[in-house]
Amino acid sequence: MEPKRLAAATAIALVFAGAAAAQQTITVNIGSSHPEANIWVYAMKNTFQPEVNRILAEAGDYQVSWSENYAGTLYKFTDTREAVMDGIVDVGMVGTVWEGATMPLQNVTYFTPFATEDHRMIIEIFDELSETLPELRDSWAENNMVHLSSLITDSYDIYATFPVNTLADLQNRKLNAPGTSANWLRDTGATPVDGALTTYYTNIQTGVTEGTLSFASGILPTRVYEVAPELTRVGIGSMYFGGIAANMDFFEGLPEPVRQAFREAAKATSAAHGDYVAALAERAMGEMQAAGLTVHELPAAEKAAWVNGLPNIIEPWLEQTGEKGAVVLKAYFEALRARGAEPLRAWDEGL
Numbered sequence: 001m002e003p004k005r006l007a008a009a010t011a012i013a014l015v016f017a018g019a020a021a022a023q024q025t026i027t028v029n030i031g032s033s034h035p036e037a038n039i040w041v042y043a044m045k046n047t048f049q050p051e052v053n054r055i056l057a058e059a060g061d062y063q064v065s066w067s068e069n070y071a072g073t074l075y076k077f078t079d080t081r082e083a084v085m086d087g088i089v090d091v092g093m094v095g096t097v098w099e100g101a102t103m104p105l106q107n108v109t110y111f112t113p114f115a116t117e118d119h120r121m122i123i124e125i126f127d128e129l130s131e132t133l134p135e136l137r138d139s140w141a142e143n144n145m146v147h148l149s150s151l152i153t154d155s156y157d158i159y160a161t162f163p164v165n166t167l168a169d170l171q172n173r174k175l176n177a178p179g180t181s182a183n184w185l186r187d188t189g190a191t192p193v194d195g196a197l198t199t200y201y202t203n204i205q206t207g208v209t210e211g212t213l214s215f216a217s218g219i220l221p222t223r224v225y226e227v228a229p230e231l232t233r234v235g236i237g238s239m240y241f242g243g244i245a246a247n248m249d250f251f252e253g254l255p256e257p258v259r260q261a262f263r264e265a266a267k268a269t270s271a272a273h274g275d276y277v278a279a280l281a282e283r284a285m286g287e288m289q290a291a292g293l294t295v296h297e298l299p300a301a302e303k304a305a306w307v308n309g310l311p312n313i314i315e316p317w318l319e320q321t322g323e324k325g326a327v328v329l330k331a332y333f334e335a336l337r338a339r340g341a342e343p344l345r346a347w348d349e350g351l
Contacts, residue, residue: 031069032093033077047272051265090250096242110180111317114344117155119238120274126150135324145245148266154281156236160211164232176212183313220284
């Protein structure tokens, strides 16, 4: 190589070497209790990580080396809060639905059924409230976490061995309804039985239960429709399940450009999560009906009788959460109505 060309090539190499040396690599441990295909994890792997990478690559000063710990490799579903709070992972899926004692404010949707079936609306509301409403924002902070992106379910219905045409059809029936969802069966004549998506199939197959309250995107992969081939659309509603969160100590120790990249990527993740759940729920219905699932619609009058016949299930939650709970409930229902939702029951009445 000629001396001039060699000098030029050397100079270019030095420039690129200098740029590479200047770019700081930050290791981020990210994880979940569920596999990547799960609705609450899919967008973490397929949107959040790539978006952080893209944003930082455009700026050029930082890059992330991801240490992935998905599918319960580090912790199970009962420990999602502790895993992020204690820094077992830096970023993780947190199921607040399982944290009724430590993060009760986040469970407001589970105590206010029949509010909306629009899961994208739920994402939008809780992304906003988790950032702007002190009661929710501080609840995450008190657990040493920063909320990044909201996680939800599509709308709950009844998957069972029998159709539900009237409330009388629920009399003396046993349905899987875990946690706070058991409240949705109060005074209906049905008996709630605890369980999870991973146990519904066997429960119904062996006669422990005769069906479950659940959602299409969860029922399809677990094949529960094979043993519960009668779906009655009830429209109990979409629920806020939890969030993608960062350990607060870790997050606050990040350079500002990286924190900003996390927040921007979180917004994209929320949108992608909403789209993924919608697409999966639609695909689920097509595949399940092709496999023999029969779909029924609970008549509007029976649905109204159900929701209006429920006891005031929000009252124990308000007693537990006090003034903060009242603020969250009021803000949630104001946000619903501002977006055009018409909850079938005014659980915020009197606030």
